[in-house]
Amino acid sequence: MAAPSPFPQQLVHLDLKGAPPRVSYLAEIFPLFRALGASGLLVEYEDMFPYDGPLRLLQATHAYSPSEIQEILLLAQRHELEVIPLVQTFGHMEFVLKHKEFSHLREVDAFPNALNPHQEDSLVLVGTMIDQVMALHRGARWFHIGSDEVYYLGEGEASRQWLQQGQNDVAKLCLTQVAAVARRVLTAHPAVKPIVWDDMLRGIGEQSLTESGIAQLVEPMIWDYVADLDVEGKVALMEKYQRCGFTKLWAASAFKGATGVNQSLTPIGHHLRNHVQWLKVADRGPVGMLQGIALTGWQRYDHFAVLCELLPVGIPSLAVCLQTLQHGMGGYSEKVKDVAGKLLGTSNLEVDVFMRDDLGTFPGSDVLALVTQISFHLRCSVEELLERNRYVTGWFSPFHRKRKLIHPVMIQHFQPEALSLLAQWEAVRQELQVALERILYPDAVEEWMEENVHPLIQRLQDLLRDLDRAMEATDT
Incomplete structure (x- = not known):
């Protein structure tokens, strides 16, 4: 009998900043997610959320309506998939800062990727975004505030002046802003715990992390999508976070969208190996720290990048990865392959080469x-x-x-x-x-x-x- 997954939560990430699915397709695919072993969804709305008021201009042409958001949430509930919304609040803010109405909030005037942490209006902006999303996600237990890849942080004019004062450094600048956003979430929505991508925290010294108090505010999501993931390095990182006061962590793998900016087909073997390595991390890391794992499925590398693998194209990879996680330290096996293949409607599931024949009967298999x-x-x-x-x-x-x-x-x-x-x-x-x-x-x-x-x-x-x-x- 297979050992249970070491990840209590197994979230499928829906990256809506590129090729967002119609709600009708989500209705078809959610039952498969659940059957494969998913327990929830990490929904990265970006410009697909129906922002209102002064934020209405953030909406994409085909942004979901409030009623469609409710339909998605009802579909998720029907199939026992817990929804965690994700809204970028620091880095990857291109979908907001590209608009001239918000361009004054850029960290660097020429680049729309990062928010200026010194502007009071910056916190007002992200607070409003969070409140509008939470208004349609009542009952959510977690809220992901993004904050990864805050490129050029510290290079804006206001930041340069701030960095010249006292003991200020970029690490403190980052921690201060992330903490401010997290407190904004906790103040307005006390039952919700903020999650944050961990890459901006990894290199910060233990003393700075501990003294910042960030460990009492957020749960880091450690992400790494490579096939040869450094298990011992990740275990050491978990132990570092534990020493700094964090009691709960998340992992983030990838089932698609991490092997080429314009990739069309998903290399299942790469993603399978990534998940096998994450299972080793979970087995060797501090006991009881991991809340779960988010299987990311990136649709663009950033707001301005081209599309990579479409969601239907990545479904066989998702199936293999979720089923591998379901078998815990038993990892990938013929049984995993058979179960995943059966759920996909194919008897010819391949992981080491691109599938060419008998691609299944799952929703979107024609694509x-x-x-x-x-x-x-x-x-x-x-x-x-x-x-x-x-x-x-x-x-x-x-x-x-x-x-x-x-x-x-x-x-x-x-x-x-x-x-x-x-x-x-x-x-x-x-x-x-x-x-x-x-x-x-x-x-x-x-x-x-x-x-x-x-x-x-x-x-x-x-x-x-x-x-x-x-x-x-x-x-x-």
């Missing part, structure tokens, strides 16, 4: 199948024709195309193939468009297609257009 087809075959087929077909490279090069030159005999050697390829990929494009529109909003569909499909099809269309022009010129 995975089509994205796989495009990733493996579209680019290759177009490049094979345009860059390795001797008749194209030899008799219809860029030089020929620009001058509308073509030997009539050579047309028969590549025109039929180009027409066939274009028809084939147009059909796939249309099928994928329909599949994506069922799950995602129009702007996300447009973005993914423009990044991954349209440019390749356009190359075929351009070739055939230039060929038609050259044939017309030859006929005259």
Whole structure:
């Protein structure tokens, strides 16, 4: 019998700052999350939350409505998934600070990533954001205030002046702001415990951490997404936090979105190894400290980055990772593979290579199948024709195309193939468009297609257009 998971809570992270799913798709996928072993959701709203009043401009075009938020929460409750909202309040504030109305709150005037901790309006802003989110999440036990990757902290003019005074340093600046936000949460919502990403805390000395009192205010979430995670280093970090007064910690792994800024397919093996390592950390770390683990599924590296793996594409990886956690120190096994495969509707679950056949029957599996087809075959087929077909490279090069030159005999050697390829990929494009529109909003569909499909099809269309022009010129 498998040992129970050492993580009391197992949260699936929904990163809504890119390709947010329609509520109808969440209704389809939440039962699978629960069946796989998830106990909750870490929902990173970013610009998908229906902010109101002066914050209304933060909303994305297709932001969820208040009624849709309530529907999501009811769906989660129905499937016994506890919801923890996540709102960035320090770093990764691009979705707020990109707007001219809030640009005066930037730490560095030129960069919209980090909030200026010296402006009183900064705390007013994040306090208002928190209150609006909490108003729709009554009963939440935790609230994640983000605060990771606060790049350029200390480099703003106000910070430079502050750092020249007394014993001030960047660590103190960071701790002061995180503590202020945490106190704002606790004052307005005393039943809620703030969670914070831990990367800005890791390098701070034990004395500074202890004296700041931050341990009484927040629960750090230690994140690391690499396959060869340093187990002993993470155990030592947990022990450091324990010495500084923290009584509870969280871990954060990744099931997708951590292996390439424009990754299309999810390397399951990488994420599986990451989770196996986290199980070792949980086994060797201080007893009773871990509240749980968040399986992150990043959709963009930041607000301005391109989309990485879409949620349906990452579902098989999520299945393997959640089931591995369910088996505790037993880790990954054939039983894990069989159970995950059964829940996904596939008998051919692969972890060490990208899946190509029998991709399952889970909600969104059609998207995975089509994205796989495009990733493996579209680019290759177009490049094979345009860059390795001797008749194209030899008799219809860029030089020929620009001058509308073509030997009539050579047309028969590549025109039929180009027409066939274009028809084939147009059909796939249309099928994928329909599949994506069922799950995602129009702007996300447009973005993914423009990044991954349209440019390749356009190359075929351009070739055939230039060929038609050259044939017309030859006929005259």
